[in-house]
Amino acid sequence: MNDALRLGLIRASGAWRYRWVGVTVAWVVALLAAAGLHFFKDRYEASARVHVNTQTVLKPLMAQLAVQPDIDQQVRMLARTLISRPRIEQLIDSLDFAEKQDGPRVRERIVNDLVAAIKLEGSTSGNLYTISYRDRDPVRARRLVETLVNLFVESSAVSKRRDSERAREFIDEQIVENEKKLTEAESRLKDFKLKNFGMSGATNQDFFARMATTSDEVNRLRLELNAAEQARDALKRELSSEAPQLPAEALQARAPMAPSELETRLDAQRRILDDLLRRFTEVHPDVIAARRNIAQIERQRKEESDAARNGARGMAPTNPVFQQLRVSLAQAEAQVASLRSQLGVQQGRLDLVRSQASKMPQVEAELAQLNRDYDVIRRNYQQLVERRESASLGIKLDDSAQLADFRIIEPAMVAPKPVFPSRSVLALAAVVASIATGIAAAFGMTFVFPALFDEKQLQAVTDRPVIGSVSVVLDSAGQRAHRWQMFQFGGTAGLLILASVAWLGWVVVSSRI
Structure with missing residues (x-):
């Protein structure tokens, strides 16, 4: 020591x-x-605190009705882009950081210094942001912080409104394009159905079931026509073996003369025509055949009447059996003509269905493709229209009430002591x-x-x-x-x-x- x-x-x-x-x-x-x-020189720090409240009452109420962007993410993005070069250049001109005669190098240095000096800090627990800046001039420091706070509050509404308007314009353009596509798809589907009338809209199973039903109808009509022809031939044979005139003694003892055979046939044909008109239209083959038979019987009756009047022909048949056979034969002829006409129509339908059978798979595939394209375009169009309405409602909501509430907790203030x-x-x-x-x-x-x-x-x-x-x-x-x-x-x-x-x-x- x-x-x-x-x-x-x-x-x-x-x-x-x-x-x-x-x-x-x-x-x-x-x-x-x-x-x-x-x-x-002493530097003085100016600071301000802003709280952004994104949990408003309108947000859950309009959740399924209006388009709502991620407000928290937008606020964070606005905070990051607040200190950007365009904004700093505006601040330089408005707060006299640089003179007009300063060159670009001086302005560039001032911009870099301001970008480094301005601090924007956000809290981890909530949307609480602190804006601070240090400057030798305390008044200028406070004005700069006030300007940044105003830009932060105003840019949120402007940016959100601009995004909503751009989204609506984009949706309108897409709706116009999809409307054109939808019109073209509808035209293609209509032209295809007109071109393949009778085939479009039916599946293979329905088409072949219809072909089987038509084939069964043709077979049934053939059987009925064969039976009607056999019955007609039998009536012809009986009619040929029966004498048309009765003996004179039988005529004297006979009751007053019954209606003639042509009148009986005419009444029968008229009853058949009435029955057909109740079931079919005027252009039906059976109706046309019945009218043709009526016209033929009326013409024969007129000829017999003229011949009897002129004495050119003999007496009309007086045998009632012969007359009844002739009436039955006329009915059989009418039935044969009706069945033959129906058979021709059904056979034509069957031939048409069989000729289209080879084209059915291709037609069905093309129709399915057209329907699929049309459904996709129509669904997209409906979704775009719904989203446009939602975007419009969102814009009205932005104009009426802000989804984010900016509250200035601490206005721009300068500390009394230098930093x-x-x-x-x-x-x-x-x-x-x-x-x-x-x-x-x-x-x-x-x-x-x-x-x-x-x-x-x-x-x-x-x-x-x-x-x-x-x-x-x-x-x-x-x-x-x-x-x-x-x-x-x-x-x-x-x-x-x-x-x-x-x-x-x-x-x-x-x-x-």
């Missing part, structure tokens, strides 16, 4: 030897620090640093130019025994010179301290707002 104390005293004695070097260094450092601090490090702190640090640097310089000289101050130090350096020491005794002139040197050093050091304290006080007073 004694050795350490002795070594410290030796170092102090050596530093005292170079006291003028320390004072000179302290003065130089103090003057340089004062000159540097003269160009340093660390202030000029006062730097001035105090400069005073302490100048004194510490002078002391360090004096101690450093003892290592650069070492000296011996006692016997033990000399013995340690030379490794030889020391016999004795000689003290220095100053006379009166030497004592006066020593006191003068001490006065000069004390005055110089005191002046340094007084100047440093005065300068520090001036800096503190001038740094107040």
Whole structure:
């Protein structure tokens, strides 16, 4: 402990030897620090806090009715794009950060400095954003923060309205295009159905079932026609074996003459025609055949009437059996003609269905493709129309009420004290640093130019025994010179301290707002 104390005293004695070097260094450092601090200005921080409330009452109520973007994501994106070059350039022009005569390099440097100086921080627990900026001019710092807050609040509504309008315009364009496609698809489907009438709209199973039904109907009509022809031939044979006239005795004993055979056939054909008209139209083959038979019987009756009147022909048949056979034969002929006509119609239908059977799979495939394309286009068109209505409702909702509520928790304010490090702190640090640097310089000289101050130090350096020491005794002139040197050093050091304290006080007073 004694050795350490002795070594410290030796170092102090050596530093005292170079006291003028320390004072000179302290003065130089103090003057340089004062000159540097003269160009340093205090910076003041302006800040504001904005809270964005995205959990409004309208949001759950309009969940299924209107288009609602991700408000939280939009707010985060607005916060990220708030400090962008276009906005910073607007701030430079509006807040006089640059002069009009400044070149592009100066403006570029100012923009980069502002981008680095403006801070936008968001909290992790909610949509709470803090905007801060430091500047030498507190008024300009506050105005810049106020402008950023206003841009942040206003840009949300403008951006959301612009996005909604763009979405509606895009949907309108798509609706027009899909409407054209839908019209073209409907035209193609209509033309295809007209071209393949009777085949389109039916599956293979329905088509072949119809063909089987038509074939069964043809077979049934053939059987009925065969039976009707056999019955007609039998009536012809019976009619040929029956005498048309009765003997005179039978005519005298007979009751008053019955209606003629042609009248009976005419009444029968008319009843058949009435029955057919109740079931079919005027253009039906059976109706046409019945009218043709009626016209033929009326023509025969007219001829017989004319022949009887002129005496050109013999007497009409008087045998009632013969007359009844002729009536039955006329009915059989009419039935045969009707069945033959029906068979022809059904056979034509069957031939048409069979000719179309080979085309049915291709027609069905083409129809399925057309229907599929039409359904897809129609579904897309309906969805676009629904989304357009939803977008329109969303725009009206944006105009009537904001889905995000921007609340300024703390308006733009400037802290009364400058940010660390202030000029006062730097001035105090400069005073302490100048004194510490002078002391360090004096101690450093003892290592650069070492000296011996006692016997033990000399013995340690030379490794030889020391016999004795000689003290220095100053006379009166030497004592006066020593006191003068001490006065000069004390005055110089005191002046340094007084100047440093005065300068520090001036800096503190001038740094107040």
